[in-house]
Amino acid sequence: MTLAERYQAxxxxxxxxxRDAGRDPASITTIVVTKFHPAAxxxxxxxxxxxxVGENRHQEAAAKAAETADLGLTWxxxxxxxxxxxxxxxxxxxxxxxxxxxSLVDALAKTGISAEVFLQLNLTDDPQRGGVQPEALxxxxxxxxxxxxxxxxxxxxxxxxxxxxxxxxxxxxxxSGRLLQLAPxxxxxxxxxSGDYREAIAAGATHLRIGTAITGNRPPQG
Ligand SMILES: *Cc1c(COP(=O)(O)O)cnc(C)c1O
Numbered sequence: 298m299t300l301a302e303r304y305q306a307x308x309x310x311x312x313x314x315x316r317d318a319g320r321d322p323a324s325i326t327t328i329v330v331t332k333f334h335p336a337a338x339x340x341x342x343x344x345x346x347x348x349x350v351g352e353n354r355h356q357e358a359a360a361k362a363a364e365t366a367d368l369g370l371t372w373x374x375x376x377x378x379x380x381x382x383x384x385x386x387x388x389x390x391x392x393x394x395x396x397x398x399x400s401l402v403d404a405l406a407k408t409g410i411s412a413e414v415f416l417q418l419n420l421t422d423d424p425q426r427g428g429v430q431p432e433a434l435x436x437x438x439x440x441x442x443x444x445x446x447x448x449x450x451x452x453x454x455x456x457x458x459x460x461x462x463x464x465x466x467x468x469x470x471x472x473s474g475r476l477l478q479l480a481p482x483x484x485x486x487x488x489x490x491s492g493d494y495r496e497a498i499a500a501g502a503t504h505l506r507i508g509t510a511i512t513g514n515r516p517p518q519g
Contacts, residue, residue: 300338300512304329304345307511314498325498328373330490330508332357333515336364342511343368351375351394351506355382362389375453375487375506377427380404387412394453394487394506397429399440406444414441415453415487415504418472420465428454431472438479451485451503452476462493466500473501 298306312322328351331339339350339361352358353376362372374390377397383404386393394415396402405412416437419428429437434452441449454469456462466488476483489497491510498505509515 303511314495318499326504328506329511330506336361339365384408402440411446413448413450415450418452418454420454421457449480449483451483453487456493462496
């Protein structure tokens with residue numbers, strides 16, 4: 298299959314899954330994750346109609362965003378972000394999906410740049426994995442709400458390998474219900490990747506982060 302075929306087939310499948318779940322396909326943003334792929338692929342995707350792209354490493358993202366600045370794309374940062382790269386990331390990324398600790402909130406807020414953020418929830422017991430533990434979510438949300446410049450969109454999560462994604466996303470919904478008591482506007486859920494976007498849509502995903510299903514296999518990482 299060509300890139301165009303994979304892109305169109307994935308969008309059609311996303312729309313079908315939305316309708317199966319009784320949802321409006323237009324309520325779901327599909328972010329194409331272009332990590333490890335060259336800027337030329339981003340350009341091809343834009344020509345196919347993609348508006349939202351995601352990257353997980355700052356240097357790679359910054360270079361690609363600069364090379365494709367003429368396309369007017371919305372860049373989503375979805376990987377672990379060092380606090381000392383926060384200001385640089387906000388030069389190209391409008392949305393940071395991976396806010397997982399107070400020091401990063403402070404570094405983002407200090408820039409004064411308006412940005413949208415998701416709090417990344419760790420769905421594993423392993424604190425080494427990205428994301429805040431569920432019991433620390435409220436405190437982190439309060440810090441974002443106090444920032445002045447950051448708009449809290451909702452929760453981002455990655456379903457753990459080896460667990461039924463539907464069960465993992467159910468925990469996201471529970472956390473989201475709690476977050477909404479504190480921040481009624483933070484309704485969004487950034488869940489769903491190539492292997493589990495149907496389950497994510499059924500669980501209420503508003504943002505899908507889809508890489509390989511659209512781009513094909515990633516080139517080996519450098
Ligand atoms: C790479 C990545 C994705 C996309 O993964 P695929 O399985 O290729 O769709 C989504 N979210 C995050 C955080 C990623 O790092």
